Amino acid sequence: MTTTVTEPRSQSPYEMAGGAAGVGGFVNRFYDLMESDPHYGALRALHAPDLAPMRASLASFLCGWLGGPRDWFEQRPGVCVMSAHAKVPVDPETARQWTEAMARALADSRIDPELAARINDAFARMAQGMAAR
Ligand code: HEM
Numbered sequence: 001m002t003t004t005v006t007e008p009r010s011q012s013p014y015e016m017a018g019g020a021a022g023v024g025g026f027v028n029r030f031y032d033l034m035e036s037d038p039h040y041g042a043l044r045a046l047h048a049p050d051l052a053p054m055r056a057s058l059a060s061f062l063c064g065w066l067g068g069p070r071d072w073f074e075q076r077p078g079v080c081v082m083s084a085h086a087k088v089p090v091d092p093e094t095a096r097q098w099t100e101a102m103a104r105a106l107a108d109s110r111i112d113p114e115l116a117a118r119i120n121d122a123f124a125r126m127a128q129g130m131a132a133r
Pocket residue numbers: 043046047048054057058061081084085088090091094095096098099123126127128130131
């Protein structure tokens with residue numbers, strides 16, 4: 001008789017975040033906060049009037065970045081998230097607004113707080129890098 005052993009498989013952050021639905025949920029919350037809270041006015045002003053394309057693009061980017069489908073990267077060969085901001089005048093205040101709104105969106109989601117803390121750390125580093133250029 002043959003016994004099959006199923007190896008425990010570790011989940012990717014994408015799976016832990018609830019897949020495309022989970023990522024789309026906190027991304028939409030992030031842009032809802034950006035649109036509704038005047039505290040993020042400077043950040044909102046940097047974006048185009050219609051945030052729908054950004055909701056789709058950031059969600060797609062984060063799916064790949066968290067270890068899920070890589071459509072965003074495949075559709076933009078040679079583009080990274082830093083080069084995508086080359087023409088965006090990010091300063092320390094708008095970088096702070098971005099990371100704060102995203103931290104709130106993650107806190108409002110059902111994502112495990114430890115994973116959310118790791119994601120927030122990485123976003124803070126990226127945002128500081130964008131503001132420093
Ligand atoms: C540091 C503060 C940041 C500011 C002020 C900022 C601002 C912007 C703006 C103004 C755009 C163009 C949107 C438009 O055309 O309406 C953009 C695009 C984008 N941002 Fe940010 N961003 C920041 C940080 C980040 C971070 C940390 C990430 C990733 C975790 C990110 C991911 C993206 C993506 C994926 C796009 C779309 C690029 C494309 O599809 O061409 N941004 N951002």
